Amino acid sequence: MDIFAFPDLILQILFPGLIVLFIISQSIYFINNLLVNGVIYRSSSNEIKAAEELCDHPTIHILIPVYKEQRQILEDTVDHLAEMEYPTAQLNLYLITEQDDEVVASYIGDFIEKASGSEFEIEQLTVDRSTIRSYVQEGTWDITGEGVPRTKASALKYAxxxxxxxxxxxxxxxxxxxxxxxxxxxxxxxxx
Structure with missing residues (x-):
């Protein structure tokens, strides 16, 4: 008997057996993950559905500061909001515009009139810069009226x-x- 024959015999029997055991263990692991994840997904979906049934769909106020935006961009956003999985009657949309914005002024009236046929309320709110005051630190910096920067933050503050x-x-x-x-x-x- 050859001294090297015994390891060859072990490799011929043991190695294929290890491969089969590895494949079986990985299959069990994969099936277990499918079952566990399926149960978790089903239970979370059921929890969400149960919570939806109890939900009274409160009103959501959506503020959109608009400055020199093209009409198509705003139309796409409003159309998308109308397709949300939420009762559109419970959405209030406020378009916050600037007095000197000629781009938005050229279409906003017509835009709101056409959109008024939709289920949710759209309202334009034009920023009155003369009423905005900006304080960085009391007593050290006070900018009023025309000096207030035309930023999204100041428009939202006004709104x-x-x-x-x-x-x-x-x-x-x-x-x-x-x-x-x-x-x-x-x-x-x-x-x-």
């Missing part, structure tokens, strides 16, 4: 003060070109 939104109101801010998944509002409200 929050003017609209009289309450602390319990649900408010979100979109850019004019924002597109979010259609279930965003539905899932956000469930988690509140």
């Amino acid at each position: 929050f003060r003017t609209l009289g939104l309450r602390p319990e109101d649900i408010v979100t801010v979109f850019d004019a070109d924002t597109i979010v998944p259609e279930d965003t509002f539905r899932l956000a409200i469930i988690r509140l």
